[in-house]
Amino acid sequence: MDCERPAEDHGTRQNGGAGEGGEAAGAESEGDRERSREPRVNISLVGGTPLLWRAGDIRRVREEDGVVGALVGSLARQPRQNVRLGRPLEILQEEASLLLERGRAAVQHTHNQEDEESHVKAVEAYQSRLEHSYEEQCVLALEDKKAVLQRVMNAKQNDHTCDEGTEQAMRERLSSLQKGFTLPRSAMAVQLCTARAGFGHCPEEAAFLAADWPMPRDERSETRFRVYRDLRGRGFYLTAAGKFGGDYLVYPGDPLRFHAHFIALCLSMVEQLPLCDVLAVARLGSNVKKTVLLCSPRDSGVEGEVVYSSLQWSGMV
Amino acid sequence: MATKQAHAEAARAERSEELLSPSELFHARSRSHKIPVRGQKEFLPTGSEQQKTHLQKSLQEHWTLVAEERVERLGNLVNAEWIPEEKLVKLQSPAGKFWQTMGFSHCGKQCLLPEEALYLMECGNVQVFYQDLPLSIQEGYERFLSPETVTLHQYQVFGHLKRLGYVVNRFDPRQNKQLKRKRSHSPGSRSCEKQTSIPQEDTAVGPCEDVLTGEPHQTIQSKKEQDEPMDSGSHVDRAPERNWWTAASSQSRSMTGLPAALPWDFRLISFPDLGSSRAARTCLAAPDPELLPGALQVGECKMASWLTKLNLKEEKLSRRERERQRERDRYKRSVNDDREVRRCTNWAEYLELMKKRRRQRCKERPAHLWEKDVTPLSQPGLCTSHRELLEEVSIIQSSHLLEEASKLPQLDQWRIIFNVYQPDTVADFKKSHPGNPYTRMCVCSFDGPVPDLRVMKQLSFQSADIPVTFAVVDHGDISFYCFKEFKLPSDFY
Numbered sequence A: 001m002d003c004e005r006p007a008e009d010h011g012t013r014q015n016g017g018a019g020e021g022g023e024a025a026g027a028e029s030e031g032d033r034e035r036s037r038e039p040r041v042n043i044s045l046v047g048g049t050p051l052l053w054r055a056g057d058i059r060r061v062r063e064e065d066g067v068v069g070a071l072v073g074s075l076a077r078q079p080r081q082n083v084r085l086g087r088p089l090e091i092l093q094e095e096a097s098l099l100l101e102r103g104r105a106a107v108q109h110t111h112n113q114e115d116e117e118s119h120v121k122a123v124e125a126y127q128s129r130l131e132h133s134y135e136e137q138c139v140l141a142l143e144d145k146k147a148v149l150q151r152v153m154n155a156k157q158n159d160h161t162c163d164e165g166t167e168q169a170m171r172e173r174l175s176s177l178q179k180g181f182t183l184p185r186s187a188m189a190v191q192l193c194t195a196r197a198g199f200g201h202c203p204e205e206a207a208f209l210a211a212d213w214p215m216p217r218d219e220r221s222e223t224r225f226r227v228y229r230d231l232r233g234r235g236f237y238l239t240a241a242g243k244f245g246g247d248y249l250v251y252p253g254d255p256l257r258f259h260a261h262f263i264a265l266c267l268s269m270v271e272q273l274p275l276c277d278v279l280a281v282a283r284l285g286s287n288v289k290k291t292v293l294l295c296s297p298r299d300s301g302v303e304g305e306v307v308y309s310s311l312q313w314s315g316m317v
Numbered sequence B: 001m002a003t004k005q006a007h008a009e010a011a012r013a014e015r016s017e018e019l020l021s022p023s024e025l026f027h028a029r030s031r032s033h034k035i036p037v038r039g040q041k042e043f044l045p046t047g048s049e050q051q052k053t054h055l056q057k058s059l060q061e062h063w064t065l066v067a068e069e070r071v072e073r074l075g076n077l078v079n080a081e082w083i084p085e086e087k088l089v090k091l092q093s094p095a096g097k098f099w100q101t102m103g104f105s106h107c108g109k110q111c112l113l114p115e116e117a118l119y120l121m122e123c124g125n126v127q128v129f130y131q132d133l134p135l136s137i138q139e140g141y142e143r144f145l146s147p148e149t150v151t152l153h154q155y156q157v158f159g160h161l162k163r164l165g166y167v168v169n170r171f172d173p174r175q176n177k178q179l180k181r182k183r184s185h186s187p188g189s190r191s192c193e194k195q196t197s198i199p200q201e202d203t204a205v206g207p208c209e210d211v212l213t214g215e216p217h218q219t220i221q222s223k224k225e226q227d228e229p230m231d232s233g234s235h236v237d238r239a240p241e242r243n244w245w246t247a248a249s250s251q252s253r254s255m256t257g258l259p260a261a262l263p264w265d266f267r268l269i270s271f272p273d274l275g276s277s278r279a280a281r282t283c284l285a286a287p288d289p290e291l292l293p294g295a296l297q298v299g300e301c302k303m304a305s306w307l308t309k310l311n312l313k314e315e316k317l318s319r320r321e322r323e324r325q326r327e328r329d330r331y332k333r334s335v336n337d338d339r340e341v342r343r344c345t346n347w348a349e350y351l352e353l354m355k356k357r358r359r360q361r362c363k364e365r366p367a368h369l370w371e372k373d374v375t376p377l378s379q380p381g382l383c384t385s386h387r388e389l390l391e392e393v394s395i396i397q398s399s400h401l402l403e404e405a406s407k408l409p410q411l412d413q414w415r416i417i418f419n420v421y422q423p424d425t426v427a428d429f430k431k432s433h434p435g436n437p438y439t440r441m442c443v444c445s446f447d448g449p450v451p452d453l454r455v456m457k458q459l460s461f462q463s464a465d466i467p468v469t470f471a472v473v474d475h476g477d478i479s480f481y482c483f484k485e486f487k488l489p490s491d492f493y
Helices: A009-016 A030-037 A055-065 A093-101 A116-159 A164-180 A219-233 A275-287 B002-017 B022-030 B049-067 B114-123 B137-144 B152-164 B173-183 B187-204 B244-251 B277-281 B303-307 B319-331 B339-343 B347-361 B386-393 B423-428 B453-463
Strands: A041-046 A049-052 A070-073 A086-090 A105-107 A189-192 A237-240 A248-251 A262-266 A291-297 A306-311 B070-073 B078-083 B088-091 B104-106 B109-112 B126-130 B167-170 B282-284 B418-421 B439-445 B468-474 B477-482
Touching (some): A041 A093, A049 A055, A055 A086, A055 A093, A055 B049, A093 A105, A093 A219, A116 A164, A116 A189, A116 B022, A189 B022, A219 A237, A219 A262, A219 A306, A262 A275, A275 A291, A275 A306, B109 B114, B114 B137, B114 B152, B126 B137, B152 B167, B152 B468, B152 B477, B277 B282, B277 B303, B282 B303, B339 B347
Parallel strands (some): A041 A105, B078 B126, B439 B468
Antiparallel strands (some): A049 A086, A070 A086, A189 B070, A237 A248, A291 A306, B418 B439
16 A cells, blocks of 8 residues: 655654564563653543543644544533534544553543542642632733723823823823722633643542553454554554444544545454445445455464455446 | 652643643633634645645644633632532532523532533533532543443433533433323223222122123213113113223223223124114113213113104105115115124124125135145135235234333333433423423444344333434444334225
8 A cells, every 4th residue: 555654653763763563562672761751641531431631642642643533522612512522532442552552651540549638738729729810810900901091091192182181080090990909709710621630639649550451352352453553553544434334434644634545344354244244335435435445454473464455346347 | 769750740740731820811811712614625645835734734723722721700600519429419609591401409409410510511601629629521521420320422412412402301211101191091091090999889889781791790880870760661671881891991901001902892882773663662871971071971861752753754855866766776785674684783793794795705716725735815805905905914913113012121231311302492491391302312332232123112112202312422423313113004095
């Protein structure tokens, strides 16, 4: 398959030094030690589904690992619409497995136990932060109002429409503002954090246990994972394709700008596919103008290659 | 140890990354509220500069939107507290506009279900506290969503529908059973409800002989009828009580509370004789007061007075009408002239007679068809309508979706989770009287099994008259499917 490696791959190359396939090995190398010092991406598990919450994490995995995922929450700017959604980012099981395998991510544990003392300190920190924010905002609001008044005064002066009287009145207003203005508490702006905030319910030291992936891998998910890893290694971007009757939608470039070229179906080498299923999926593929790929990992070894067959609808003319 | 510290520092740095400074908070009020429109996609990546800049621009817009944090005026936020023991969120300040369609009152306090609270958190209307600290959206997802409350997939469907404007609340399977009992009006089911009262009335009323079967009848007759003065002639034949419907249905009392199928026992339906010389003495029994509206009371009907009012005037036919009459008399026989028909005393016997006659008509049956092991299912002339013929030759009986659905055991994997009401009813929506929902939701995923007939029967039964929609969640994309019952037409005109 002719495809170009996007620039994003250089990121991992620099760190790893080894090829894409060799990163899975847990050998202690220069690259590994360097990587372990990098802050890892947090994966949060809700009911077995891996989610990413931090905007920085979402950006990193897209730029460095080609993990696209799907945004499933309400968008902060306009929460009451479905056209564009916001955080969290839901990623595929295979994407989470790959990130964990490469040491790029860790599953975040939600520790509920917290001693009294640190909790009290956290509450105090939150309260003081809120107070500080309120005071700052009061100052800013006052500055803002003074600036507005000043602009009005300047405008009037430039127009030469005002006389001594109105100028005096304006200066009086300015001084009364200085003395008597208070920002009502209800007008204070407050942040509703999306990701887990700094002062929170999790202890100082979050547990990063890379090997603690709760999902047991059966044969089907193993097949899917191998196909995912291979296609990702070749530089394609992959997203879920349940709506198209397949396992993955394969994009030649970032899905934000490019259409998908393939619908990938993962089958094991020995699996028998009924002919009517082949016909159905081929028909679907031709309807949506995408090529259907049947992908099967060869059993030889853990790092075996994957065999691809494409379906093309043709006729006898 | 050094790496551990570095970890902690990095983690702390990361954590405070997403907290906005007071000046950022203050200036958030002047943020744009518009969402940039996504342009057309391209087919092939060519590596050209133009493509690269387009991609960078799209990505930059994307990151700006994704990274934006929610900032709200403190006065606009409703404060609430998460109670994990009850899996509820209790409001601490008065509810806003959302109270019209969401939430409920519990022990004097305004409460929200976890999915409602989480949705309102995402909209920036509610700030939920737990142990005096505000919960982030992430913590909301992790704490509120569970198999005991609402799973992540179910919450995604909930949020999707709410964002479109629908009113969505939780489905309670217990509510429906009550509705069923109130709805049924047919006499059969009413007698089921009156089961306890029947034995009392029986003792008050003496048994009445049934002329046909000679068995004592169970009557649900009021005492008033007995007190009616009898005719002077004690030879008045009392027509047997017309309560073949109640007797039959009270025998087939079903425990499910559903209106039982009414098997009419044709042996008990008799024809009152109003035409013969004995007619003057017949007396039609009073109808069952259950069948009459309100407090209407109709007594027995003595035929004697009515018969005197029949056939008083001689009919004068025109010449043409007389001719037509002659034609009719020549070729048509009155049904009652037939002695065999006169011998029939009820519908069942009459139908039997007709059937017998039809069979006799088709006595000649070809040997090669009828003498073998496999014989035809029907004969020409035996059936009078297409529907009858199709019924004769049908091997598989058609059924309907709710047949025997009540006998199926409860399901564990499939359950109806939400009621969905249309968006245009929002203005008049009342939580106390929501009315009938537009549809009910059951959430599943492409990884799971397709609902089979058993599942559909059970869910349709649970849902009563409202159609059930299946919401299939696949990695953030939601597709809706529903199944509609369809009956093949069996009669042709």
